[in-house]
Amino acid sequence: MSSRIPYSSIALDIPELVALICESARPVDRARLLRVSKLFFYCTAPFVWEEIRGVTTLLGLIDGVTTKCEKTDFVCSNVVVELDKHLDFSRFDLYAPFVQKLEIFHQRTETLTLSSWEGLVARDRPLLPNLTRLSCREAPANQSHDSIIQWVNTFLTPDLVELRVPNPNGDICAMFTWLAPLLVSNMLQTVSAKCPSLKTLEVAPGTSGRDSPSIEFNIPLAIGLHEHIARFDSLRTLVTSAAALEPGMLVALSQLPKLAVLSVVSSHQHEPIMRLIPLGPNAFPSLERLELRRLSLNAIIGLWYIPGLVSRLSSAVIAQPILDEFTSRNWAGELISHVCIHSPTLQEFYLDPYYYVTQVVFLSHDNLKLLEEQQVSLRSITLCGTLVDRNVGVQDLARAFPNLSTLRLPSWRVTWQDARDLVARLPNLHTLSVGLDTLQSNIPQIGSISANRDRLSLEMSWDSLVEFSSEKLSKLAE
Structure with missing residues (x-):
């Protein structure tokens, strides 16, 4: 060649x-x-340069920048970036326009220390002019909060559409100390001025002192935080901490005209004290999806008493709700009923419970009977880790959710015949995910359910020790 x-x-x-x-x-x-x-x-x-992981890769293109690695302990290290007084950006500017996505930190065991910010921030134009996605998900736990914010501010561009600044552990769902509210407020002020087209924001402001054992939400956050968040007219997705549930912040968020997805993450140490607040009739005009993770069950139920927040939802995601010793055995079904009552247009419901062996989640016959009477309009339901009582038949489930097109109940063990009956009773069903009862040796003869029925997608699971012949599998596909 x-x-x-x-x-x-x-x-x-x-x-x-x-x-x-x-x-x-x-x-x-x-x-x-x-x-x-x-x-x-x-x-x-x-x-090649569209997506860059680790800012040192880019800084190495600047003549006058040197980096050295200092070992801090057995696992972690500190990368020191030193800038000369005179920097030559010629080579850097050749590659910079190609970069569209940047993860600032290379890995969570490697902190970054910059000797001076002046050489980078003094330029009269963005360092990466075509950057659209900026993230620091890999920020180490011992990286200082102010340096994280400084790195973010350094690479902001007018065309940025996605900014992810989670806690210093890099995962907004982890057990962590939240970013200082004042730092977040200052960052949002800068972001709102420099990034008018921002559509996705992930940020985790705290609500009190760094190691406070409890959070009192009746004490408002800094007013500046509310004011800055209200300026993001183009924002469509917000992933944030439970600070979003603080009354002043919730009011500010309700004014965002294009916000379609709100994802709130709490933790065991940062459980909000809920206080119902009235929102106007025009609150959350575009909100379609509400995601709640690691909030107490009581807090979750309380949120569905705020009509301005939930009345127009089409999708609800509840993951790892915090239960207590007084939680009802049938809480999952009761929660679905409560949510559907206050969100009458809800089409999708997703529940992923976080429980110990002593807190098994059940869906009872009474739950399904109540849902049948409510005539819920759900078209998609996913219940992870949820068992179905033995006295519940497929006919009960079909009557409770007659409009389903997607049903995912992977912990529910059904026979071949049950699966057939369920599909027959749900004419709109196109995705079914259940557990397969492998104790049944024979597969019943299955005829055509409907000549005009669309293709059905099956996501069945079974004991890996059981082997099925091609004949049995072909019968299921008939």
């Missing part, structure tokens, strides 16, 4: 072909492709 590709090569004028080459090549091979020819460089560079 020739070491150089002719400049007039027609093949290299086909973006789809170049994309396929870059996608199938190993990273080390992609780097080599950059050096084949000038044309290959300009065709390949956008794919």
